Amino acid sequence: MFDIQEIRSQFTILNREVNGKPLVYLDNAATSQKPDSVLKVWNDYYTEINANVHRGIHTLSQLATEEMELSRRKIQKFINAKHDFEVIFTKGTTEGLNLIAYILTQKLKKDDEIIISYLEHHSNIVPWQLLCERTGAKLRVIPIDENGILQLNYLDEFLSEKTKVVSVNQVSNALGIVNPVEEIIARTRKNSDAYIVIDGAQSAPHFEIDVQQMDCDFFVFSGHKMYAPMGTGILYGKQEILEDLPPFHGGGEMIATCSFDGTTYAGLPFKYEAGTPNVGGNIALGAAVDFIEKIGRQNIQNHENALLEYAQRKLLELENIKIYGEKAKRVGVVSFNLEGVGISSDVGMILDKMGIAVRTGHHCTQPIMDFFNIAGTVRASFAVYNTFEEIDKLVEGVKKAQKMLG
Known part of the structure; x- marks a missing residue:
């Protein structure tokens, strides 16, 4: 009831x-309020555990690791990812989109094309403009009509062998319009080998997400819009793609071996999780998933x-x-x-x-x-x-x- x-x-x-x-x-499209159950989990981490993850054999470190990895598995189920290691913790949607745009740099060259839409948040515009500046690629924009509806006939016109990325939001933050991402993905798959990126910041809190059925290559969203603390977010990427692409940040956690002669990288998900994560926030993000699923x-x-x-x-x-x-x-x-x-x-x-x-x-x-x-x-x-x-x-x-x- x-x-x-x-x-x-x-x-x-x-x-x-x-x-x-x-x-x-x-x-709420800017940020949602947080239920007491989520705040309690966040507070309990800092008052009862407060240790770094993956790096210690002592009890508190083990507890922190167990709780954060449990949260990762909850999120895997929440978006129906195939593997838990396809779930990467980030600071939010903006960092996730910037991460993707950066690691795709080596995959683009001069005169390649990136397709976005008129309905995008600046976070799904600027990272691609920066990628175009780095590579010489060009940005193409799907227009809208007077109702704010995407004119997908332009997508068909834009798609070609030059198309390397298609990145659109599932829901417009400004207007609340639900975009037909399944249709966009199907049209893209039919006409190009482009990487497909879906901004789910405004969809993840509101309806069911199934990244496998959607068949996107990347899906990003923020925790703070779905009842979790600020500074939390998720990047989903298909295993084979994440394994093929380079890291985003360098530092602790993301290495397998490190010497002055060179470094080898850790496997997923740690390859993309350099440095100390927002452990308490990431655990609380799992609690937010529990809150949503309970309702x-x-x-x-x-x-x-x-x-x-x-x-x-x-x-x-x-x-x-x-x-x-x-x-x-x-x-x-x-x-x-x-x-x-x-x-x-x-x-x-x-x-x-x-x-x-x-x-x-x-x-x-x-x-x-x-x-x-x-x-x-x-x-x-x-x-x-x-x-x-x-x-x-x-x-x-x-x-x-x-x-x-x-």
């Missing part, structure tokens, strides 16, 4: 007030879809509201503006005075904003603990902003 009040009771922060009002937290991903998806439908319907009952991507398939995000109000942050500040946390601005997606000829949007994004009553408060806040801003 899905009990929203029982779920909310697991998040102590939801009991606090902001500006004298009960907190209404609708900025059930289908239950989470059903609840968030209902919130989205309700929020869109209630906002569109107001006059002079523009929702971006309104007609596209979306998940958990309403990105909107008040017509005639040029600065979305003005709306955000009014809502904040009412205890309502939303995100305003370009959401690290300036090309999307340029496409719609706007500076930014107001973005309300949902998580499993949000309620319909909170949507009502958002709508009342928007009404107040309309009156105050004319």
Whole structure:
């Protein structure tokens, strides 16, 4: 049974007030709040274990290693990776994408091509631009239509023997649009041998992920958007590809042998995990997976879809509201503006005075904003603990902003 009040009771922060009002937290696409169970696991590591992993024979080091490797196996199951060593711990989606772009450097040459889309976060644009600068490759961008929907006929036009990388997000952080990654992958496989990278930062918290069925080469996501601590994330890569490519960072943990004459590298996953990892955070990421699985991903998806439908319907009952991507398939995000109000942050500040946390601005997606000829949007994004009553408060806040801003 899905009990929203029982779920909310697991998040102590939801009991606090902001500006004298009960907190209404609708900025989950930026970061989610953390349940007490996850915070307890994180705290228990530092108060009861606090040792480095893989490097000691003493009890605390053994415990730390066991707990972190258990977390890795939980994540393997969570995304249905074939092997646990295909799961690489990172600081988050941004580091994962930068890692991939760096280790692919030797695979690209002048005039090769990298395909991304107009819907990408800057983290899935800039690393590829840097790769183009290093190699002389060229960037090609799948356009969108007025609804924010990718125009995949351009993908077919772009794909060729020059295509070496196709990297797209599964869900747009700015608009909440769900992209047809399975179709993108199938079209790419049919027409090229490109590496396929999927940014799952906004999909992993919201619905089931199966990297084997998807048949991507890489899949990256962040822990802090799925109820885990900040500074945690995952890079999944197919075994044969990760074994073929060079390391990202050099240092401890990632070596098999090291001498002044040369170094050999450790096997997976340690080849890509140089240095001391975020042990407590990585263990807590496993606890976040436990939290999600206990509720059930289908239950989470059903609840968030209902919130989205309700929020869109209630906002569109107001006059002079523009929702971006309104007609596209979306998940958990309403990105909107008040017509005639040029600065979305003005709306955000009014809502904040009412205890309502939303995100305003370009959401690290300036090309999307340029496409719609706007500076930014107001973005309300949902998580499993949000309620319909909170949507009502958002709508009342928007009404107040309309009156105050004319």
